Amino acid sequence: MNTPRKGSLLVQDARTKRRNAAEARFKAYGLTAIAVGVLALIVLVTSILGNGLSAFRQTEIMLTVELPESKLDKSGTRDLDVMKKVTTLTYGPILAKGLKDVIAANGIEIEGLTAKDVDAMISKEASAQLRDRVLADPSLVGQTVEITVLASGRIDGYYKGRVSLASAELDSNVTPAQLRLADALKDKGILVTKLNPAFITAPDASDQRPEAAGLGVAILGSAYMMIVVLVLALPIGVAASIYLEEFAPKNRWTDLIEVNISNLAAVPSIVFGILGLAIFINFGGLRASAPIVGGLVLTLMTLPTIIISTRAALKSVPPSIRDAALGVGASKMQAVFHHVLPLAAPGILTGAIIGLAQALGETAPLLLIGMVAFVREYPAAYSAADGLFGEPSTALPVQVFNWTQRADPAFFERASGAIIVLLVFLLIMNAVAIILRRRFERRW
């Protein structure tokens, strides 16, 4: 026979204590899980911001250089075709001389500084900068001009904490003397680290010139692809949803379409890349790396997302609306297009924007259709040879991938900076979607 249990409502017995402890533990697991998720988000964002924000600032050197006619335009005619034959190799020494003059003029003396060190302070991109400026305005030849040029990547890294005097000892690309020179120049206000709009607008740069690399081509390419996706995926997706939600009979065929769409929404994105490569490029004969191909692939990828959200939006419009329209003599088609669709529009637009945001961040399929190529020319929206959106281009997320594959650690900073740009775009798109939903969504 059992002994009567001790305790009361006021005193917990051992079993109740155990059960309450289990309850507390269970709750703690749940809280921990949420904390893990939130913490992951915070670490992710701070890591990207910490690595990438410095990409928006760039170290530059202000120089005063003479542009000798004897070197830049021997003919003296200022004829552009002749001047174009003078390569950047000629412009390089002019800049180096300008820097030497500045050093001498300011009375800076650094121990162990060689002439080669002084040359290497300036980015290799700078001579192209100067050449472009001279070709744009040939009358500058023979004059003395002020020009702000990019400092080399390592010098820039010194002011962003990537390079230090100690690491420069071991680095073959930079000497401690250069860093001391940089500090001296900074004291005189000749070398400054300032905001860098070129990061957003400039095209990509080669392996040795991380300081000049920008996102211009990638942003343009992504914009073209988004236009293609919007123009194709939205109408096709809405039309498909209207058919499936409003007209399709319930039979095996429509059931197959349903399963098919749900499956397509979960097919790995890289499979769409294979599809694009095989169908649009190898079979269809479109050009690799073209935004039109990327746009088509992303359209097919986004369609299921748009269809699923559009159908939800259509479903949320109450049947009474349809019945009322049918009751006054509208056809089924009129009821849908004149009454249901306008009421579902905010939901459809929200879904479309979210689908577009997904497409904007997608990388894997674009790798397969050749968008990893190194492209420096801004692609034109239309050209006679390549058609609409047919010129080779790259895309924002692919540019990130591209930069992670480069040797110079300065490109990691660029990649993180590019991610920030990408996330800002996504944030704007999602904010618009949320505002649309808050502002226009009707609850029935």
Place this chain on the structure above:
Amino acid sequence: MSPLMMLISVLAFAIAGYVIARKRAVGMAGGDSRKLASLPGFYGQNAAYAALIPGFAVFLAGSILTRISLKNDMFGLWADLVTRLPNLVPTLAVLAAGAGLAHAIYRTRPEFRARVAAESWVMILLIAAASVAILTTVAIVFSMLFETVNFFGQYTWTEFLFGTTWAPDFRGNSALGILPLLWGTLYISVIALLFAVPVGLFAAIYLSEYAGPKLRAVAKPMIEILAGIPTIVYGLFALITVGPMIRDWLALPMGLGSSGSSVLTAGLVMGVMLIPFVSSLSDDIINAVPQAMRDGSLGLGATKSETIRHVVIPAALPGIVGAVLLATSRAIGETMIVVLGAGAAAARLNQGLGEMVNPFEAMTTVTVKIVSQLTGDTDFAAPETLVAFALGLTLFTMTLGLNVAALIIVRKYREQYE
């Protein structure tokens, strides 16, 4: 006739059709639109669609047929015709548009039900849009099937499916066994799921059963933000933050490896990516469990956690299994995180178990190899390139199986409580 001219003429036909048919209908009714069976605009619309849709349909079909015949030496007669008459397809398209237009105008009479006719054209467009989804799947399967068949023409399928080494060599003599890649894929996915499923599930349980409205309003969106972040961001995070951290804090002190990219890095970061996926799916499923079941359990004196463990979770189990299957499918197909976080070296299956299961070793997956075999200069005759299509088909089949199983389970589960 160039395609651009064709576009302009078909559009001109459509506009002309609208105007003519509308005028004709009104004219035949003696200017009194009440005598018409439909509103005058529908007669116009019908004629415009009758020009546009056949015109573009013929152009599309003709272009595809031409591509197939020129590419694969099929339909020889058509290929001959097209090479001799390069403008055949656009011309045919314009003829089709003209014929459609003429027929529609001919049919325009006051008693003709133009609304019904115009709407059936719109219906054709809607059905065509809905079939794009089917066509996409067909295109996916065919694009991979053709090249896979080519691949198996050059490489025996048993060696592909059961080979234990992956060593492609563009000079020939490659070993292209899929097993090392599958092992890497599964290992990384398992780590990701071991991390994501408990975290996601507990987060969902807490949010739907315990959390007050304030915490819910903050925590739920924060976790869902994780789902909106592109995978390239996770990849970069793995590459520059998590990878070096795991190497310096875990792998090097324990002497288990010195690689920045590792199975654990990719698995953990992928796990973070999957948290919102598991939690939002489970959240929906837990919310679908009827309140009466909870009330019954609580009424019998069970604590909240006992109710959840013994009543809610068992009731929601099929749905949760479906969610986990979908998450697995995601993990297997994920590309950018593994490209940047897991490394490019295939697992060496014949070096003993220790090396196979060391989570600090770099390991590669099916998706990584698809990327590496298909980017850069590729030669579509070499088995080293074609193998990517066979890998793609394997991946597609695996995810298809998981997705369909998950869909069926979730559907059955929903019906149970509706």
